Amino acid sequence: MGTIPGEPRDRRHAAGLLGLAFGLVVAVAAVSVSAEGAAPDGAAIIAHGVGTAPACATCHGAAGQGNPAIGAPALAGDGAAYLRAQLRHFAAGTRINPIMQPIAHALTPAEQAAVAASFAAMPAPVPHPVAAAANPLGARLARRGSWAIGLPGCEQCHGPDGIGVAPHFPHLAGLTAKYIAAQLAAFRAGTRPGGPQGLMARVANKLTPPERAAIAAYFGAESGPAEKKP
Ligand code: HEC
Ligand code: HEC
Incomplete structure (x- = not known):
């Protein structure tokens, strides 16, 4: 009996919550639209990933130095156009690699450009002295x-x-x-x-x-x- 008088109020409450939730969805959509409009943050993608793309730093290192143990090459200091072209090739499946294909595919063209520019701006690896006599x-x-x-x-x-x-x-x-x-x-x-x-x-x-x-x-x-x- 006690719940019946409360019912309309609960419904109003629920409707209010629904309205609030709807408002939030609209607000979140608006935020993500404006985030898409702004240039993606390459450094943030390298450090944290974006969407289903994992953080590049996990494999390529925070300084883009690479990780020989897992076959991830150094990216630091390579040209942005070169790096971006490689991401395009992976995404299109014309450069075959089971690890990088889905990662590159998960990035929008603007995100690919942003990470490429960030890695390009990092200092390139210093060459180790090459022993010419030995080879x-x-x-x-x-x-x-x-x-x-x-x-x-x-x-x-x-x-x-x-x-x-x-x-x-x-x-x-x-x-x-x-x-x-x-x-x-x-x-x-x-x-x-x-x-x-x-x-x-x-x-x-x-x-x-x-x-x-x-x-x-x-x-x-x-x-x-x-x-x-x-
Ligand atoms: C799970 C490990 C892993 C993660 C995470 C990862 N990569 Fe890679 N990446 C690799 C490996 C392994 C290769 C080497 C592929 C090959 O042998 O062709 C590679 C190659 C590349 C290349 C080609 C480099 C060259 O000189 O040709 C680019 C560019 C690249 N990755 C960018 C990225 C970006 C940008 C991210 C983050 C969005 C990322 N990677 C995340 C493992 C990873
Ligand atoms: C006429 C210019 C030219 C010469 C000579 C040349 N390369 Fe290249 N190399 C390139 C270009 C351009 C690329 C980038 C290819 C791309 O855009 O995918 C490249 C890419 C590479 C890559 C891929 C690097 C990465 O980070 O994935 C390797 C490895 C490579 N070259 C090795 C060699 C070796 C070894 C030699 C000598 C035997 C050599 N290259 C001679 C122009 C050249």
Whole structure:
């Protein structure tokens, strides 16, 4: 009996709550619309992720230094246009990688541009001193290439010691030998687009297996940039 007199009040109360909830939904929608209108925050996406995309820093490091143990390359200091193009390739499935494809796909084009710009603004990995004497084949290919097969030295595009020449030529310094070898294989197999004018597909296709192994070992360090030399 006691609940009946209260019923209309409860209904009014419920209706009021519903109205409030509706108002909140409208308000939240308005906030997310205005957030979409504003430029996404690349640094925040790197640190915290966005939507279903996890924080980039978990794998690529807060300073974009990469994590050799899980095969995540250093991104710091690469050109924004280059990084953005890679995200587009992953999202479109033209660069095949089971980890990065869904992550890139979860980002809007504006978010891809924002994270690319943030990583590009970070200082590039410092090249480790390359021991040319220990790897003469790698050193020759890196510095002079091979005129006989029309191959310029890697450093002619990627800079001395593979330091990178933004915006188009990513750094090789700071990558692992394993990652470099895998990318050369991907350029050859076409599971990664060959870059502007198919440059890297042509380079990778000219190298023999021993040359690919030598050049990967030359620029790459198994421990990557995380290893701090005293
Ligand atoms: C779970 C680990 C993981 C997370 C999280 C992650 N990545 Fe990656 N990322 C990788 C791996 C592994 C590769 C190497 C793919 C390959 O071998 O081709 C990679 C490659 C890349 C590349 C290509 C780099 C190059 O030089 O070609 C870009 C760009 C990139 N990631 C951006 C991002 C961004 C932006 C985020 C955050 C939104 C992110 N990644 C989150 C693991 C991760
Ligand atoms: C004529 C210029 C040119 C030369 C010479 C060249 N590269 Fe490249 N390389 C590029 C470009 C451009 C890209 C970026 C491709 C893209 O946009 O996807 C690239 C990308 C790469 C990548 C991918 C890096 C990453 O972070 O994923 C690797 C590895 C690489 N090159 C290795 C080499 C090696 C090893 C040599 C020497 C044998 C070499 N390159 C010679 C132009 C060149």
